[in-house]
Amino acid sequence: MNRRSFLNTSAGILAMPSIAQMYQSLNEHLTKQQFNQHYDVIVLGVGSLGSATCYHLAKQGAKVLGLEQFDIPHEQGSHAGQSRIIRKAYFEHPDYVPLLDHAYKNWKELEKRTETQVYFPTGLLYLGRPDNLLLKGVHESANKYNIRVDSLSNAEMRKKYPQFKLPDDFENLIEPDAGFITPERAILLHAEQALRLGAHLKTKEKTLEFKPDAAGNMVVQTDKGTYTCQKLVITAGAWAGKLVPALAPKLKVTRQTLAWVQPKKWDDFELGKFPCWTIAVPGKESIFYGFPVLPAGKFEGPVGLKLGHHYQGLVSDPDHVDRNPGPEEEQNLVDFLQKFIPNGYQATHVVKTCLYTYSPDENFVLDFLPEFGNKVAIATGCSGHAFKFAAGIGEIMADLALKGKTEQPIGFLNIKRMM
Numbered sequence: 444m445n446r447r448s449f450l451n452t453s454a455g456i457l458a459m460p461s462i463a464q465m466y467q468s469l470n471e472h473l474t475k476q477q478f479n480q481h482y483d484v485i486v487l488g489v490g491s492l493g494s495a496t497c498y499h500l501a502k503q504g505a506k507v508l509g510l511e512q513f514d515i516p517h518e519q520g521s522h523a524g525q526s527r528i529i530r531k532a533y534f535e536h537p538d539y540v541p542l543l544d545h546a547y548k549n550w551k552e553l554e555k556r557t558e559t560q561v562y563f564p565t566g567l568l569y570l571g572r573p574d575n576l577l578l579k580g581v582h583e584s585a586n587k588y589n590i591r592v593d594s595l596s597n598a599e600m601r602k603k604y605p606q607f608k609l610p611d612d613f614e615n616l617i618e619p620d621a622g623f624i625t626p627e628r629a630i631l632l633h634a635e636q637a638l639r640l641g642a643h644l645k646t647k648e649k650t651l652e653f654k655p656d657a658a659g660n661m662v663v664q665t666d667k668g669t670y671t672c673q674k675l676v677i678t679a680g681a682w683a684g685k686l687v688p689a690l691a692p693k694l695k696v697t698r699q700t701l702a703w704v705q706p707k708k709w710d711d712f713e714l715g716k717f718p719c720w721t722i723a724v725p726g727k728e729s730i731f732y733g734f735p736v737l738p739a740g741k742f743e744g745p746v747g748l749k750l751g752h753h754y755q756g757l758v759s760d761p762d763h764v765d766r767n768p769g770p771e772e773e774q775n776l777v778d779f780l781q782k783f784i785p786n787g788y789q790a791t792h793v794v795k796t797c798l799y800t801y802s803p804d805e806n807f808v809l810d811f812l813p814e815f816g817n818k819v820a821i822a823t824g825c826s827g828h829a830f831k832f833a834a835g836i837g838e839i840m841a842d843l844a845l846k847g848k849t850e851q852p853i854g855f856l857n858i859k860r861m862m
């Protein structure tokens with residue numbers, strides 16, 4: 444494949460191969476594999492975090508098997524939908540910022556290694572009342588870690604971003620270095636790089652259970668075979684509670700709804716003119732967020748102005764998700780747009796669903812499962828905000844598996860909180 448023919452002019456040096464080409468290339472690699480029965484590490488779930496983990500394990504020279512129940516990537520879990528916001532002034536908690544520095548570094552390394560663009564620095568607006576947790580949290584992280592966040596007066600906001608209709612008592616902040624990552628392309632890159640470095644990946648193979656054997660190995664039973672390994676990493680997203688039943692009562696899987704709509708004037712919302720945005724709506728405990736319109740031909744997936752509502756959706760079983768959201772969920776998004784971005788809505792183009800896996804405090808869990816010593820590491824409880832960390836979490840999970848520790852400050856993401 445001639446990657447140079449997909450040069451992205453905005454980035455200047457990085458390519459944008461189509462998802463179809465990348466998928467085809469990955470599948471050519473997948474068909475050439477010769478599997479073993481024993482591995483250094485087996486990774487259960489090759490999605491956002493699992494693909495990155497396989498890549499970092501293989502990069503460190505481990506013999507790796509990644510097991511994925513569907514295709515790589517797919518639409519049943521938490522990673523589908525064209526774009527994921529990446530930002531550093533982390534309103535959820537400043538302790539995430541060092542992990543974000545690490546993730547940004549690893550995303551850049553992935554882009555450099557593959558000459559392919561996954562990170563699009565559009566800038567990200569944070570809009571809401573100054574006393575809202577979103578705005579307060581952004582200030583806290585930005586101040587503590589010296590992250591550039593600019594303040595816009597109402598007049599500046601109206602001039603620069605006339606697309607928004609905001610109350611006068613809103614504070615308007617923009618983080619210029621924030622933007623979005625393309626999830627499907629990122630997963631395909633991590634998976635393909637893992638394969639190139641000698642990892643084995645099996646798709647359409649569901650892990651049923653795992654347990655230790657008398658020799659000190661872990662035994663993994665799938666619907667197609669049995670494998671053994673020295674260390675296991677669980678990155679099973681919404682299915683983590685099915686593989687680790689002890690965690691199931693603490694993990695809540697919810698169905699989230701997102702929409703791509705047709706704006707009244709496309710030009711006003713195009714990539715390059717319109718940033719990513721988050722709005723804390725007064726009276727609601729949650730935020731709405733969205734992206735610019737991405738040019739068809741360069742970005743696959745639905746065309747339109749994409750937006751979502753970051754809140755706890757319908758609690759669901761990941762194996763039996765009702766993928767048809769009710770009209771009230773679409774209406775929630777339309778009502779929001781008509782109030783805050785009125786020219787953003789002409790008609791609904793596509794409504795899709797995706798899964799969140801909430802931990803009780805909405806922070807991730809990156810740790811060992813205590814009952815197996817340091818044999819089994821798990822990344823779970825992503826609570827709808829982990830994609831931006833995937834490139835960093837992959838290295839963290841590889842270090843936990845191979846070295847038994849990580850240099851990254853993940854103490855606050857310990858599993859004891861869940862016990």
Ligand SMILES: Cc1cc2nc3c(=O)[nH]c(=O)nc-3n(C[C@H](O)[C@H](O)[C@H](O)COP(=O)(O)OP(=O)(O)OC[C@H]3O[C@@H](n4cnc5c(N)ncnc54)[C@H](O)[C@@H]3O)c2cc1C
Nearest residue numbers: 488490491492512520521528650680682797825829830831
């Ligand atoms: C609508 C929506 C919007 C979001 N927006 C953002 C955002 O803007 N920014 C951000 O940072 N994050 C965002 N997130 C969150 C982010 O996408 C998730 O936190 C992240 O994708 C979780 O990664 P994961 O690897 O845990 O799950 P997944 O990517 O779903 O991967 C888990 C994989 O494990 C596989 N698996 C599970 N069980 C088994 C089994 N038994 N055998 C074999 N394979 C198995 C699954 O099939 C799946 O492929 C959003 C999520 C959603 C749903």
